[in-house]
Amino acid sequence: xxxxxxxxxxxxxxxxxxxxxxxxxxxxxxxxxxxxxxxxxxxxxxxxxxxxxxxxxxxxxxxxxxxxxxxxxxxxxxxxxxxxxxxxxxxxxxxxxxxxxxxxxxxxxxxxx
Amino acid sequence: xxxxxxxxxxxxxxxxxxxxxxxxxxxxxxxxxxxxxxxxxxxxxxxxxxxxxxxxxxxxxxxxxxxxxxxxxxxxxxxxxxxxxxxxxxxxxxxxxxxxxxxxxxxxxxxxx
Numbered sequence: 001x002x003x004x005x006x007x008x009x010x011x012x013x014x015x016x017x018x019x020x021x022x023x024x025x026x027x028x029x030x031x032x033x034x035x036x037x038x039x040x041x042x043x044x045x046x047x048x049x050x051x052x053x054x055x056x057x058x059x060x061x062x063x064x065x066x067x068x069x070x071x072x073x074x075x076x077x078x079x080x081x082x083x084x085x086x087x088x089x090x091x092x093x094x095x096x097x098x099x100x101x102x103x104x105x106x107x108x109x110x111x112x113x
Numbered sequence: 114x115x116x117x118x119x120x121x122x123x124x125x126x127x128x129x130x131x132x133x134x135x136x137x138x139x140x141x142x143x144x145x146x147x148x149x150x151x152x153x154x155x156x157x158x159x160x161x162x163x164x165x166x167x168x169x170x171x172x173x174x175x176x177x178x179x180x181x182x183x184x185x186x187x188x189x190x191x192x193x194x195x196x197x198x199x200x201x202x203x204x205x206x207x208x209x210x211x212x213x214x215x216x217x218x219x220x221x222x223x224x225x226x
Contacts, residue, residue: 032213044215046214049213049214099163100158101215
């Protein structure tokens, strides 16, 4: 079965610092990869997705992620974070052709002034 | 587009009571998913429907949980009888089966005393 590992449950950073949120997945076959963001008391919103093509994917709010097939990783990065980026971030994977989306346990990003 | 609409947003009930959570997917989306979010287990897929038909309910924790989708614009998740360990945020999400991105509702926060 598919699994997703988010290595850090909490990441505190200072405003304007760079950040990387790590994600590894289990499957070695064709996969679709996603990052979602959840602000307090809200549902999940799509940040970015990888379906095929270029391994560097750009999303909303200045975030990007790189698909690394050999390391089965899909880490999320932002070169300079803002206070408003404080939220929980979820990595998710679906096996190509499957309708089921499996989520990691999330990483809480806290941006401090 | 009003997005995925869930009700109620918050429910507090006593152990043993019946709970019904409701979801209206985005018009034109023909796949609907129910997820449960807890601190301990993260986001778990409970059940999903394609064209109003339940496809995979393997995530439904036990017989106390049931879900229906009587038409393309409405789904319910019912817990009878409820227990304190059912306390969680329940999310509904929908998508067009030709797309790969889920759109989530704001969630229903359930507290069972």
